[in-house]
Amino acid sequence: xxxxxxxxxxxxxxxxxxxxxxxxxxxxxxxxxxxxxxxxxxxxxxxxxxxxxxxxxxxxxxxxxxxxxxxxxxxxxxxxxxxxxxxxxxxxxxxxxxxxxxxxxxxxxxxxxxxxxxxxxxxxxxxxxxxxxxxxxxxxxxxxxxxxxxxxxxxxxxxxxxxxxxxxxxxxxxxxxxxxxxxxxxxxxxxxxxxxxxxxxx
Numbered sequence: 001x002x003x004x005x006x007x008x009x010x011x012x013x014x015x016x017x018x019x020x021x022x023x024x025x026x027x028x029x030x031x032x033x034x035x036x037x038x039x040x041x042x043x044x045x046x047x048x049x050x051x052x053x054x055x056x057x058x059x060x061x062x063x064x065x066x067x068x069x070x071x072x073x074x075x076x077x078x079x080x081x082x083x084x085x086x087x088x089x090x091x092x093x094x095x096x097x098x099x100x101x102x103x104x105x106x107x108x109x110x111x112x113x114x115x116x117x118x119x120x121x122x123x124x125x126x127x128x129x130x131x132x133x134x135x136x137x138x139x140x141x142x143x144x145x146x147x148x149x150x151x152x153x154x155x156x157x158x159x160x161x162x163x164x165x166x167x168x169x170x171x172x173x174x175x176x177x178x179x180x181x182x183x184x185x186x187x188x189x190x191x192x193x194x195x196x197x198x199x200x201x202x
Contacts, residue, residue, distance in 0.1 A: 003167045004133075011170075012109055016102040023096065030061060030093060037084050038062050043097060048114035053131050056106040058114055059097040063089050092181045098137050110170040111136030112158035119198050123155070130158035133165060140169075143176035151198045 020027075034042040041062060048058040063085030067075045074080065081089070088094050101107040107114065114135035120128075140161035141154040149157075161169070 004165055007167065008108060008165075008170070009105070011167075012102050015109065016099045020099050020103075023099075026093075027096060030088065030096070033084055034061060034088075037082055038065065040066050044094075047117055048135070049117055049120055049131060050106055050114060051131060051134050053120055053128070055117060056101070056104075056114075058106075059100055061088060061094040061097055063094050095137050102137065106134070108134040108136045110138060110140075110161075110173050112139050112161065113142065115198070122198060126159060127155040129162055130155060132162050138173060138177040140173060143173055143180055146180070 031042055044060045044062040044064075046058050046060075047055050050056045063082065064077060064080035065082060067080050069075055085094075098107060102109060111134050112130040123130075139158065141149070141157040144157055145153065
């Protein structure tokens with residue numbers, strides 16, 4: 001309980017600050033590369049629900065174009081993702097700007113991934129418990145299948161994390177995340193650029 005209330009947040013702030021300093025040269029290189037490819041901007045900013053469903057602005061590096069069809073609708077993800085975007089995503093480098101979200105207190109290093117607001121009304125009461133803690137850059141579901149498991153299984157893993165949160169579990173998840181990133185495992189579900197949308201039943 002002490003870790004959940006106090007130390008976890010302190011750990012997040014110190015590590016996020018240090019990583020932003022250490023990774024600043026890499027961040028600058030990525031900014032330049034993405035600026036050359038994505039004329040409309042280098043950041044993807046979107047509303048996401050945080051603790052208790054409170055909305056915040058999530059920041060990621062942009063990995064897709066804003067190309068639309070003749071009706072003004074965005075093309076499918078797999079048609080908009082760029083080569084540099086696909087490379088950045090394969091190494092999870094698109095997640096690095098979320099260190100700013102961690103510093104601000106919107107997110108933690110470890111926790112259930114923040115999804116889109118329209119899913120809030122689709123959750124069961126049990127599934128909504130994933131919002132009892134700050135969302136994370138990585139989480140228990142991400143190291144146990146990521147986009148290759150069903151939504152129901154993801155939410156089950158998220159709730160298990162909420163119930164079993166501890167310092168040693170967070171360290172384990174961070175270590176497993178590094179392994180997953182190096183292996184480029186579970187980045188996309190077969191047939192999708194990332195994964196299928198949640199509809200309340202899948």
